[in-house]
Amino acid sequence: MPAPQIKIPATYMRGGTSKGVFFRLQDLPERARAPGPARDALLMRVIGSPDPYGKQTDGMGGATSSTSKVVILSKSTRPGHDVDYLFGQVAIDSAFIDWSGNCGNLSAAVGPFAIAAGLVDAARLPAEGTCTVRIWQANIGKTIVAHVPMADGQVQETGDFELDGVTFPAAEVPLEFLDPAEEGEGGAMFPTGRVVDPLDVPGVGRFAATLINAGIPTIFLNAADLGYTGTELQPAINGDAAALARFEAIRAWGAVRMGLIRDVAEAATRQHTPKVAFVAPPQDYVASSGKAVRAADVDLLVRALSMGKLHHAMMGTAAVAIGTAAAIPGTLVNLAAGGGERRAVRFGHPSGLLRVGAEARQVDGPAGPQWQVTKALMSRSARVLMEGWVRVPGDCF
Template sequence: MSNAPQMRIPATYMRGGTSKGLFFRLDDLPEPCRVPGVARDRLFLRVIGSPDPYGQQIDGMGGATSSTSKCVILSKSTRPGHDVDYLYGQVAIDSAFVDWSGNCGNLSTAAGAFAIHAGFVDPALVPENGVCTVRIWQANIGKSIIAHVPVTGGQVQETGGFILDGVAFPAAEIVLEFLDPAEEGEAGDSLFPTGNPVDELDFEGRRLNATLINAGIPTIFVNAADIGYCGTELQDDINKDPEALARIEALRTVGALRMGLIRDAGEAARRQHTPKIAFVAPPTDYVSSSGKTVQAGEIDLLVRALSMGKLHHAMMGTASVAIAAAATIPGTLVNLAAGGGTRNVVCFGHPSGTLRVGAEAALIDGRWQVTKAVMSRSARILMDGWVRIPACIFE
């Protein structure tokens, strides 16, 4: 009996913000994978090394965390006013599931850089030296993202002095603008799917305050103190406690039901990427995961967020958009944790350090609307060539 050789597929491995993922040109994929469906999901699962009952993704490109279990497809945009279409898949680690329900804000940075690398941006619009504006259509959620990518010698500048907490080495700064980041459709037609900046959730036999917001990614915010935390927790404080993880997942399920994202509690396990859940607290001194002390005076509030059932090592880019939007609107739990009042910029503390984000919001006809959120990230190609997978996955 003979075995077929492995398939070779052109791919680029990139870091974007505090995440990493495999980037593919749509036209480079095997033909059955150029459209949504089982074949595409099987490809991404095998590339990343999932499902892995050991939780390590040893036989794939994944890094056994939600931040490194990601795939991206890019193509020349057919939408007016855009350069590139960007589709993102969050690959589960221990189950055969690819979640297409949301965006990755960190890899949005790399999508802007990759668009230039891949020739999706009109060469006439790429300066010899300066900043190239890349107009991204985020296909998962149907939103526009503008990436301001530095260029030197007509090529993406990847090295520089910009420091991003959660990334060990400096790089060139890329500024992202998330335009009209409030999601529409299944989760409601407004920034707040319930119409309220604060709701009460029934949880563990009591009423728990929560801000449920659709900006960047659907997110549930609760007060850290209300669930027994202080907001200075690091990954091991949460991720090594199975009971704590199960409890937070139960709360995420309650919030997802209230937001209209799932019809019953059983659907939560099949929708791991969204909504996110985060807890907030007023600023206080703490020691980050790198050993650096973050002073209370450096930040406006503390935020800890979970991704794919685990506390994130830093902060998801899409959740950062949600934080910026919620901080801008008076009365949300995020705004109150930051001291209340009106603001358009907030600096928050996360497990790896701090992040400054901004947003513009206005009260129009009695409803809050966020026109854009802004943050800085960085991106870099780590490797490019071919990724290899057993051809038998399509049998």
């Protein structure tokens, strides 16, 4: 006889332009509290993957990279931190969860969830004002500081902060990504030691590229080198199978060049990172919502791919990479924005505009002066969509 369904406490949340299912670690079944096949199988079943139809109809996923996500939170034992945050990017049509990177958008929902779930000490919660939540991002070993608005001792979710790519306004949640470009898995901020490199991609071509570890490993290219203008929306890329294959080849060879994988064949098991993005100088265009974006209102245009498709707006971690690269003279992002030193950029993406800041300075290094970024800053919003339990067959993991 088939095993009956079990129910697990969970919260379905929007953070930035993404959605995901949030869990407290202590609420997961015991054999899914540690990393491994049981945890992955459980979370894939929650989301509805793998789904050969690509719809995730039998799960909580929304059949896009922005809505096929899971988050596990626990009270932090790390000094100076409130909560440990683990993010999983769930593949849609294959049995795979990528734990190699962060989700910057869902980072905005971590603080609000942690407060509501009792993971932040009650003595630290103001009745009114702002609660500062220090988050340990366990995937990449970084600190994120969320400034969560409070009212009547509860998280304030409603407000008038508008975020392009999200239909309705909500309360603003400012985020600080501390030391986003510290040396980590992929090495230094610029793994090759240069701000621009030639990237040879067999069968595709040779491109100028900025390879950067900041927020999330990212490969930046010039739109013009790819035959694009930088004003493209999702249908122009996602409806072109040849273009998607070309971008995947660029991503795989870029990952090798960045030291993230040893062979291009490994790219299939690391779908979440690195990201690929292309940049262009400001131009007028019409966003996916029908909103007119004027060249005068942006410093540059950026389009980025996530999980093999052009993102409908901009990944939060890629925005950190954009802000960091824009602050460092000579990168392709900086040059597209007009060059020079800058502390913030406003860029156009498929859904509209986004502003991101970064604090960069030159310091003495073993090989001479090098750039160091102390923090990247941006604002997002977050909201609980549903809370209660998710149900899955008891023998699915």
